[in-house]
Amino acid sequence: MTGxxxxxxxxxxxxxxDISPLKNMLKHKKVPVHKHSMWYYMGGVTLFLFVVQLxxxxxxxxxxxxxxxxxxxxxxxxVTEVRFGWLIRNVHSWSANLLVLFAFIHMFxxxxxxxxxxxxxxxxxxxxxxxxxxxxxxxxGYLLPWxxxxxxxxxxxxxxxxxxxxxGEPLKIFLRGGEDVTGATLSRFFGIHVxxxxxxxxxxxxxxxxxxxxQGMHEPEHFKNLPEEKKKYIPFFPDFALKDLLLWxxxxxxxxxxxxxxxxxxxxxxxxxxxxxxxIRPEWYFMFMFQSxxxxxxxxLFLEGELLGVLFFxxxxxxxxxxxxxxxxxxxNWKIQPxxxxxxxxxAFIVIMTVIGYLV
Amino acid sequence: xxxxxxxxxxxxxxxxxxxxxxxxxxxxxxxxxxxxxxHCYSCHKENDNLPKDFSENDIHHHANISCSSCHGGDPxxxxxxxxxxxxxxxxxxxxxxxxxxxxxxxxxNINIMRVFxxxxxxxxxxxxxxxxxxxxxxxxDGNVAECASCHSAHAILPAKDPRSxxxxxxxPGTCNKxxxxxxxxxxxxxxxxxxxxxxxxxxxxxxxxxxDLGAPACNDCHGNHGAMPPGVTSISHxxxxxxxxxxxxxxxxGMAKAFEEQDFHGCEQCxxxxxxxxxxxxxxxxxxxxxxxxxxxxxxxxxxxxxxIYSSLTNLKNQFSLADAKYLEVKKKGMNDVEIGFLLxxxxxxxxxxxxxxxxxxxxxxxxxxxxxxxxxxxxALLAQKEIDEYYTRRNGFAVATLVFLxxxxxxxxxxxxxEKKANK
Numbered sequence: 001m002t003g004x005x006x007x008x009x010x011x012x013x014x015x016x017x018d019i020s021p022l023k024n025m026l027k028h029k030k031v032p033v034h035k036h037s038m039w040y041y042m043g044g045v046t047l048f049l050f051v052v053q054l055x056x057x058x059x060x061x062x063x064x065x066x067x068x069x070x071x072x073x074x075x076x077x078x079v080t081e082v083r084f085g086w087l088i089r090n091v092h093s094w095s096a097n098l099l100v101l102f103a104f105i106h107m108f109x110x111x112x113x114x115x116x117x118x119x120x121x122x123x124x125x126x127x128x129x130x131x132x133x134x135x136x137x138x139x140x141g142y143l144l145p146w147x148x149x150x151x152x153x154x155x156x157x158x159x160x161x162x163x164x165x166x167x168g169e170p171l172k173i174f175l176r177g178g179e180d181v182t183g184a185t186l187s188r189f190f191g192i193h194v195x196x197x198x199x200x201x202x203x204x205x206x207x208x209x210x211x212x213x214x215q216g217m218h219e220p221e222h223f224k225n226l227p228e229e230k231k232k233y234i235p236f237f238p239d240f241a242l243k244d245l246l247l248w249x250x251x252x253x254x255x256x257x258x259x260x261x262x263x264x265x266x267x268x269x270x271x272x273x274x275x276x277x278x279x280i281r282p283e284w285y286f287m288f289m290f291q292s293x294x295x296x297x298x299x300x301l302f303l304e305g306e307l308l309g310v311l312f313f314x315x316x317x318x319x320x321x322x323x324x325x326x327x328x329x330x331x332x333n334w335k336i337q338p339x340x341x342x343x344x345x346x347x348a349f350i351v352i353m354t355v356i357g358y359l360v
Numbered sequence: 361x362x363x364x365x366x367x368x369x370x371x372x373x374x375x376x377x378x379x380x381x382x383x384x385x386x387x388x389x390x391x392x393x394x395x396x397x398x399h400c401y402s403c404h405k406e407n408d409n410l411p412k413d414f415s416e417n418d419i420h421h422h423a424n425i426s427c428s429s430c431h432g433g434d435p436x437x438x439x440x441x442x443x444x445x446x447x448x449x450x451x452x453x454x455x456x457x458x459x460x461x462x463x464x465x466x467x468x469n470i471n472i473m474r475v476f477x478x479x480x481x482x483x484x485x486x487x488x489x490x491x492x493x494x495x496x497x498x499x500x501d502g503n504v505a506e507c508a509s510c511h512s513a514h515a516i517l518p519a520k521d522p523r524s525x526x527x528x529x530x531x532p533g534t535c536n537k538x539x540x541x542x543x544x545x546x547x548x549x550x551x552x553x554x555x556x557x558x559x560x561x562x563x564x565x566x567x568x569x570x571x572d573l574g575a576p577a578c579n580d581c582h583g584n585h586g587a588m589p590p591g592v593t594s595i596s597h598x599x600x601x602x603x604x605x606x607x608x609x610x611x612x613x614g615m616a617k618a619f620e621e622q623d624f625h626g627c628e629q630c631x632x633x634x635x636x637x638x639x640x641x642x643x644x645x646x647x648x649x650x651x652x653x654x655x656x657x658x659x660x661x662x663x664x665x666x667x668x669i670y671s672s673l674t675n676l677k678n679q680f681s682l683a684d685a686k687y688l689e690v691k692k693k694g695m696n697d698v699e700i701g702f703l704l705x706x707x708x709x710x711x712x713x714x715x716x717x718x719x720x721x722x723x724x725x726x727x728x729x730x731x732x733x734x735x736x737x738x739x740x741a742l743l744a745q746k747e748i749d750e751y752y753t754r755r756n757g758f759a760v761a762t763l764v765f766l767x768x769x770x771x772x773x774x775x776x777x778x779x780e781k782k783a784n785k
Contacts, residue, residue, distance in 0.1 A: 234783070253765040256758060257758065
């Protein structure tokens with residue numbers, strides 16, 4: 001009955017807009033099945049969490065009021081008075097963190113399976129840009145509740161931006177909307193978080209998804225080398241999509257669990273004149289950079305340690321974005337190829353620095 | 361011409377006046393000697409002959425006031441014969457009976473003292489002679505406390521300095537030096553266990569254990585320089601300095617008059633003096649710890665009032681405790697406790713006010729206040745229960761949602777398996 005009704009709607013649309021190319025694509029799109037197939041789902045989970053962010057963000061927007069005098073109070077109102085407000089806010093906070101986590105997992109899985117190689121260079125580049133904007137979402141959203149911890153973390157974060165030569169200081173003032181973190185910064189971050197970032201993000205995410213749909217799933221080297229009859233595929237629709245859905249339902253259940261049992265603290269309202277509270281730290285995904293900058297000596301040669309660190313991370317990020325264009329000679333004698341080795345070192349560096357950041 | 365003459369006259373008078381004041385101030389200040397090179401200090405130090413209790417932190421020493429300012433002599437001379445010659449005004453150590461006047465040379469002179477502290481009091485000596493200590497000293501008693509007994513002679517520190525003998529936390533110990541000496545106190549027919557009693561009291565615990573400088577030390581009730589035990593009529597004024605409402609309520613009742621007639625000691629009658637303990641609700645009513653039954657007995661009006669007041673207080677206390685327990689549960693569960701907290705603050709305020717209103721000995725007034733408190737407590741308890749219920753609703757909701765999700769997962773799983781089976785065929 002439902003199926004018939006669905007078919008009727010599709011026929012109605014098809015009659016008018018001819019969606020046969022889309023139908024064909026869905027019909028013929030295949031996903032390879034092999035021992036590393038699980039990594040194909042990471043992008044889907046990331047996308048799902050983005051949709052959760054979008055929907056919960058819109059709901060929060062109904063009650064959130066930006067501004068020094070209202071932001072904290074409105075978030076407190078959301079979590080205490082608004083029906084299911086606590087759930088929406090906590091799901092938004094948890095989903096933001098899981099989104100970054102899955103985006104990182106997705107990125108490294110693509111890196112280690114070399115899925116960025118020709119012809120998928122631009123998928124990698126757009127993906128990296130989407131990740132950078134995801135982090136920007138995190139950074140700007142962190143300040144919005146206008147609590148003590150977020151206030152001082154934003155102060156430290158924007159101070160780091162100010163270290164960059166030539167453009168650093170103007171960029172810092174632009175981000176803060178003045179010399180210091182004030183209500184003007186909050187309004188600015190709100191605008192960035194709910195209007196500017198979503199607009200740019202949507203463009204790059206759409207491109208990223210279009211590229212994937214156009215080129216299909218990447219087949220790893222060992223799969224490509226298999227004889228044709230041994231290559232196993234499943235249709236993208238509905239088989240793969242159903243598995244995706246299954247995972248999304250589980251992730252959503254976990255999200256609600258986390259929101260209920262581990263709610264995000266609101267803390268005290270930001271006060272520019274109060275002493276900085278103990279334990280100011282950026283969000284966990286910035287921790288490895290923050291900790292590295294902290295460990296650097298005050299001066300390295302003739303440059304300030306912090307400046308060198310910021311420049312290094314900037315350059316490293318840029319090189320990372322251009323990974324598909326870097327050619328490293330294949331070394332048949334090496335058990336682990338040079339790029340893979342670099343990837344392992346990077347992951348180890350991020351994990352170790354993050355752990356140190358939380359332990360010290 | 362005439363106007364000019366007046367102007368000149370006014371200028372002349374003004375300048376003469378200012379000059380005159382200046383000269384008189386200089387005259388007054390001559391007692392204080394601050395020589396560039398103080399031979400008293402340097403020689404006595406060199407010969408290791410400084411007074412036993414001398415401290416480098418002494419307030420006079422810090423202010424560069426020479427020994428000669430008190431003891432006379434010529435500090436500019438390095439020759440002992442000249443420096444300590446009676447012809448140079450050397451008086452040596454003062455006699456016990458002369459000490460207040462000795463210190464008063466400067467401390468009773470505002471022209472001298474205002475140089476160091478513009479708003480300092482200069483009536484200490486005057487007050488001292490109105491005290492028991494001062495009176496006995498004048499009568500020739502060689503044991504009573506004078507300035508140096510409390511402040512020390514050569515290690516005097518400002519009262520706000522924690523090292524000072526008269527710093528709030530140190531005052532009980534300082535008074536106890538004499539008042540804790542049973543041999544000495546026997547002569548005056550005084551007890552010597554005041555510090556022991558005070559230490560156990562609500563005031564003593566606050567000051568000595570909790571280091572609350574707002575809590576009263578001996579001098580806050582007895583006065584310091586004019587130290588005197590408060591009389592029967594003045595005792596409620598002494599306590600009322602801090603416990604204002606209690607004093608006002610008590611004084612406006614017929615009970616105050618009755619107490620006076622019976623020669624009862626106001627507040628002290630029920631609360632005690634040095635050993636004043638934290639009052640309990642059981643002090644009111646007709647139970648075994650009640651103070652009311654000391655005078656009232658079953659059948660009289662006071663007895664009935666005491667019973668009513670106790671009952672009102674107990675009701676409020678119980679309702680408050682119930683609400684408070686729920687509030688703690690809400691806090692523990694991490695639910696919204698802000699509004700409940702505010703309500704309980706109001707309820708507690710009502711409880712405190714009710715306890716203060718006991719001193720009106722009017723059961724209607726106490727009853728009205730406790731009624732307010734009970735209503736607020738009930739409101740808080742209701743709100744707390746709502747939050748507790750919400751806590752469980754959320755968990756139950758999650759359980760139901762998980763069940764639904766699990767069903768969806770199972771359905772999807774079988775659907776996928778089914779598809780795989782069909783594909784393999």
